[in-house]
Each structure stands twice: as C-alpha cells, then as structure tokens.
Amino acid sequence: MENSTEVETKKEVMKMVHKFKTTFQRLLSRENQNVIETDYERKESNTENDKETVPQKDWISLFEDPNEEAKCKQFAKHIEDGLKEAREKHLKCEILIPCGLTMRIARDILIMSESEPCGVRGCSLTIHLQEKSKCSELVKVQYDPSTVSTFEIHLTLQEDTRHFVSVRKMMMQLTGCFKHSTYRSTPKMLCQAYKLEKQKLYRATC
Template sequence: DPGTMVASGTLKTKSGECADTGTSAPVRVVTDPLRTGDVLEDGECQQLARMLEACLSRAKRTKLHCSCVLVPEKLTRRIAGQVLRLASGEPCGLRGCILYVHLELDKGCKRLERIAYDAAVVPTFELTLVFKQDGGAWPSLRDLFFLGSCFAPTFRTVVRLSPGFRLVKKKLYSSSAGTVVEEC
C-alpha cells in the first residue's frame, strides 16, 4: 500500500498484521530496517534505505526522545532513489556523499545524524536531508491503543513523518557549482 506507515522501533502487533489507526492507511510496526522479504532493484538503494531507517531508529532514542517514529512505508526508498539520482553526476558517485539527516520542527531543524556511505572515500559533495513531520501533532487514541503504550510509564510521544522531504546538495570540489534544493 502506498500510504502504509512504518513505525521505526521494537513494537510489534501480536499477529504481525497491519492495524488500522484511523488514518487513511494501516500502520505496520517493524523491528528491523527493511524486512528480509523486501527486495529492491538496486543494492546501493537498498543499503541507503537501510541506513536511513537505522538512523531514524537510533534518533528515536537519542535525539527525538520518543517512543515511536512512524514513517511512510516507501519514504526511505524514495529518498534513497533521489539521493542516487543526485549522486549520479558526481566524480565518486554515492561513495563521495556525506548525508546530514535533519527533522524539521516548529522551531527550526534538529540534526539527527551524519551518514557517510563510504567513509574510506574523501567526500566530494554533501546532501542535507530534511524529514518533515506530518501535520497531526497528536496521535489518535487508536494509534495509542495500537502502540500498546497508552498507559505505560515509558510512553512519551509518537513522531509521525510526512511523505514530503527536502534534499539540499552542496558540491565540495567546486566553488562555482552553487547549491541545489529539491522539495519532494
């Protein structure tokens, strides 16, 4: 389903099935980035999507201090595809990329992580990825019930990401190249 949301974390439904959250699409809770059964055409795209999902999973605990991050199912794959497209004209391709991951908040952006696809290669360009939050600040009561955290003392918040994102590209080897901003 194109509108399915993926929760980044360790929560599971009893049956592993999708659960209706009152939104237009079900929510699927995943424990590992990109389930084993998911196959992407390109290995680099799959690896990058995994790196993004792992970044969100780590940020959930360390930067966002939330109990769950809900991510539209195809979002990390779409981002990985756009990053690969932006890297295609670079001297080292994706291997020369440093990716800064941010989350847009009401008061600006919060830096989540810095990702080097291949740390052994000198970076030739930087990409700044800005995730956007979904407009609904409060999860529905059905979301809370589904997550099983409604009355748990560890429950803090649920961050729901929008399908939209922004990528900003900056070349490091050319002072005249300028900056490319893409809204997706």
C-alpha cells in the same frame, strides 16, 4: 480470453511505457540536481470525498540495473539506521516512517549523485527534522565510510501535524501499539514530504 501473444505484447508495451516514464523523470531531476523537494499532502480536507493520498511505489521497479537497486536499498537501510540512532540519542520517542519513504529518498539521492566523481560512495548525508516552526539536526550518515566525502546532502524530513494524525497516534497508544516501547513520549509520525539539498565539498577545475 487473451492468448499468450497478446499478453506478451501488453507486457512489452507496459515495460516500454514505464521505461519512458523513468527516463523522463531522470531528465527532469537532472535539470535541478542540487535541490529536490516533494509536495506536501493537503493538511485539510475540503469535501467528504477527500482522502489521504497513498504514495505510488515507483521505486519498486525503477532500476533496471540490479546493482543500482542494491545501492538504493543499502542507502535506505543507512537512513533507517540513522533515524534509529536519532530516536535513541535525541528524540527519545518512537518514529513512524511512511511505507516506501526511505526508498524514495535513497532513489533521489542516487540520481543527485550521478554527476559526482565517486558517485553515491562520496555522499555524506545530514538528516534534519522539521517540527512546525522548529528545524533540528538529527544525525549524519555516510554511505561508504572508507570513501572521502565529495558532496554533502541535507535531508529535511517533516513531522506530520495534521489533526487526524494526532488522533491516530492517540488511538495507537490507547490500543497498546507501543506497550513494549521504552519511551513514554508521544511518537512522531513523518509525512511523505521531504527536501534534499546538495552541496559539493570540492572545487571543480576547468
């Protein structure tokens, strides 16, 4: 049995490792703050052992500052509200969002906004949806409407078009998962991949 001292030591070591990992991730992100693009899951399985990858929820304990975590959660809520608006006005179908996706997006946006004059408060976000060869603009979201936008970020989400996803959606419809939905169109399921592109809305002075 481990005594309390050993347990506390292990906790401290894990905390230091996580802090180092977070710092390293932030440094990598700062090297190219204008574009952040995630990897897309494999569309086809080559072996029987290949399984759908599950994203790590690094965002849960990413922020040591509670205020930064609160900003992240607030922006994630704005993104989700924006997608609800797009669902009602444009798509006319249910949108299935992977667990943790909006928090990871919000985390990356906060990192991209660190060098901006007003920080994340000056962010204007435009959300796009990539559907096979078609990319359409869905909605615009502003973190703080009372602050003049100093930079714009274009978020491109991707619909998951893998075969097993289509089967899963069909099964969900057959089992009545959407029986209370007001939409009759086939729901859209987003994948974990996304792209963020930043554009400044001001001219930097020397």
